[in-house]
Amino acid sequence: SMVSFGGGSPIDTVKNAAWQLMGGRAGSRTIDFSAGAAESGRGGDILHIAIPTTLSAGEFTPGGGVTNESTKVKGGVADPRLQAKVVILDPALTIETPAWLWASTGMRALDHAVEGSYSTRHQLVTDTLATKAIELLNAHLLPSLQMHGDDELEHRMRCQLAAWLSIFGMSNTRGGISHALGHQIGPMWNVPHGVTSCITLPHVMRFMAEVAADRFGPIAQGFDLRFDPRSPRSSAVECADRTAKFIGKFEVPTRLRDVGVPREEISRIAGTVLEEVKRANTVGVEVTLEQLVGILDAAY
Incomplete structure (x- = not known):
């Protein structure tokens, strides 16, 4: 299992890490989250528990953005298995945002x-x-x-x-x-x-x-x-x-x-x-x- 705590960046980081652990290919250079409707990796599920502290709502999607640092172009990964299975909304945890x-x-x-x-x-x-x-x-x-x-x-x-x-x-x-x-x-x-x-x-x-x-x-x-x-x-x-x-x-x-x-x-x-x-x-x-x-x- 993996736990993400924070805004969209740590949440998407967990999705990208989980994607690699599940046998997925390297992140696409494009953003096409329609792939979130079909499994495309080989490995099993990884339980993702998301605790968001911002309002970006990335915790509710099966896709995660990732930037190619050499080209500065943002692409992403998407797979239904990347969707967080548990999302904890606690306003007290957002006070320090x-x-x-x-x-x-x-x-x-x-x-x-x-x-x-x-x-x-x-x-x-x-x-x-x-x-x-x-x-x-x-x-x-x-x-x-x-x-x-x-x-x-x-x-x-x-x-x-x-x-x-x-x-x-x-x-x-x-x-x-x-x-x-x-x-x-x-x-x-x-x-x-x-x-x-x-x-x-x-x-x-x-x-x-x-x-x-x-x-x-x-x-x-x-x-x-x-x-x-x-x-x-x-x-x-x-x-x-x-x-x-x-x-x-x-x-x-x-x-x-x-x-x-x-x-x-x-x-x-x-x-x-x-x-x-x-x-x-x-x-x-x-x-x-x-x-x-x-x-x-x-x-x-």
């Missing part, structure tokens, strides 16, 4: 819920999970950093439940452009995973408002915004603006320049990101390199 890390991984959970909603694979169950996750994060993430004692623990537990709901929905729909961008911004320029969501999500939402505004209904409901299915674009844009405003309430970076990304280098990751976007196939229209660079420019 740095505020910036707790807040930014909360935005990662928000990213899961949002991208699950406007995925081409969304359906009633995933929409319902996403709406509740967004609602809980809006109600409890900020107070979880402001309160003390039992009140703080209650708000933190609600945030942990929101992260759980968010990833259960997106695991059935797969991620979108914001996730693909974050997967490569992180390793290329050493930006924490949750922070990438703080930077990219509003800009990707504005892009998606132009191509899939009709899928923003669950997001609007989670933010308690009016959504008119006959004229969805304005509501979709309002969801993006509300997301940016929500992120702005926390002391987290919101621009690529804030985390030291050189402007002249931002196009370096576009090709790898496009590969993942095409594999996930969640947008519903063809995405171009130029559009991805445009989103990166807006996020700069």
